[in-house]
Amino acid sequence: MSRRSLSAFALLVPAVAAAAGTYRFVVRNRSAMHNWHIAGLGVNEQTRVSFQGTKRFTLRLSAGRFTIQCDPHPLQMNTRPRVAAGR
Secondary structure (H helix, E strand, O other): OEEEEEOOEEEEEOOOOEEOEEEEEEEEEOOOOOOOEEEEOOEEEEOOOOOOEEEEEEEEEOOEEOEEEOOOOOOOOEEOOEEEOOO
16 A cells, blocks of 8 residues: 555555446545545545544446545645446
8 A cells, every 4th residue: 555644644545457347435634724525436425624534425337537636735745546347
């Protein structure tokens, strides 16, 4: 797994492409100055910037590239995981 981290923000994303399918994301936000936002191919889910706590998202991801970022800090806090076609 690759890991990007800035104080209260960390992303754990597999280094290899995940297969298309349904995934559960668990977001643990400890800061009122960050949020979590995933977008791409019919997916657009996010937490509010002021949200602190744990939120769970169950999302169906199709093959393609997604963006996961903190909206107030998109240049510093982001990743672009790839989802491969299912088998």
